[in-house]
Amino acid sequence: MPHTTTPHHAPAPRKGRARLAVLLAVTLLLGLVNGFAGQSAAWADPGDEGGTPALREKLETASKGYIDAKNALAKSVKRQKQLDKQLKEIEAELAERTGNVREIAAAAYRTGRATTASLLLDSGSPDGFLKRAGMLDILAANEDRHLQELRETQDRQSRARAEIDGEITEQRKQVTVMAKRKDQAEAALAEARTAATQSATYAGPGASSASARPAPRNPDGSWPSESCSLSDPTTSGCITPRTLHALQQAQDAGFTRYVSCYRNEGSGEHPQGRACDFAAQRNGFGGVAGGADKTYGDNLSSYFIGNADRLGVLYVIWYRQIWLPSSGWMGYSGGNGDPSSDHTNHVHLSVY
Incomplete structure (x- = not known):
């Protein structure tokens, strides 16, 4: 019986294995390069923010002006609230002082307005004369004090009302400024936008x-x-x-x-x-x-x-x-x- 051998696969030529290794290396290298390139592109910061320098300057100026006016308006409104509170306190004080002066006037009306000389002559004695003179001084001082307090309170009321009127004028001024700045910002954007963009509705x-x-x-x-x-x-x-x-x-x-x-x-x-x-x-x-x-x-x-x-x-x-x-x-x-x-x-x- 003749001798036979079992067939087997011969190893691949070295040249083929080398080509395969080079191909794999190139593929891997390209993948890494593309990966890094994609990552770099993804992480790259935006360049120009869009629009022109003139537009950005207009928007910045308009928005700053609007915010400044809004802050000034808020400050004025806060100040007016404080003044309104002070005015109410002053008016309550004024009502009390007006009542005191009215009581003094009513008392003088009921007793009649005797002259200082007649009151002193009716004293009857030197001691009585001195006592009445002292009482007259006290009454006069009391009346003067009440009248002076009334006048001072009335002056404070007038000043508070004038300050409130000033704050209201300031608020109207700032509202006008805010409207102007709003128009400036919108005009700058309208100038920069296309007609199609201008007609769109945004939310x-x-x-x-x-x-x-x-x-x-x-x-x-x-x-x-x-x-x-x-x-x-x-x-x-x-x-x-x-x-x-x-x-x-x-x-x-x-x-x-x-x-x-x-x-x-x-x-x-x-x-x-x-x-x-x-x-x-x-x-x-x-x-x-x-x-x-x-x-x-x-x-x-x-x-x-x-x-x-x-x-x-x-x-x-x-x-x-x-x-x-x-x-x-x-x-x-x-x-x-x-x-x-x-x-x-x-x-x-x-x-x-």
Whole structure:
């Protein structure tokens, strides 16, 4: 019986194995490169915030002017309430003093107005003369005191009423300023928008019930002037104390996704340390936000708007809309059609 051998597979040539290894390495390398590139693009900060430097300057001026007038109005209303309370107290005091003087006048009418000389002549004795003279002095002093107190109270009433009238005049002035600033902001936006955008109707998105801790104010209720004096925890730049406060309050409220504040190029509030960009997506600034990412941006913008007075919000931009203290939500487009300038991938916050 002839000898047979069991067939077996010969090992693959070394040249084929080498080509396979190179192919795998190239594939892996390309995957890593694409992954890093995608991550870099996602985390890259937005460039131009959209709109022109002139538009941003107009919006900043109008919003600041509106907030200043609103604070002045609130201060005047508070002062008027204090004056109204003082006036009521003065009028109660005036009624009491008027009653005292009337009682004195009624008593003099009932007893008749005897002259000082006749009262002294009827004294009957030197001792009686001295006693009556002393009583006359006391009565005269008492009458003079009541009359003087009445006159002083009447003067205080007149001054309080004049101050109240002054506060009412101040309030009318500030209401006029607020209306003017509102018109300025809306005119600037109308000039920058297209006809199609102008005809659209906008409504505020999102909902948030969280209350921020108020930022420090001046004793008169106005916002103190602040410089870019604190280290920005999101970049290597600087931000103002009020910007840092708004950032920390938002993070405490649960809005903890990627943020970038200071940016030294361009115009607007970023180079001044008074603005932050809050990414809507978890991995940073990417494409147009949708689904849960859109909801995150809606809720974040709503949080800032609900706490605008506490945080000193100048304006908020989100999803082709801008919120102004004077006008609420209005259409806003950067004009470049990309997610950054249209603010469809991040919420922009500017503070006073």
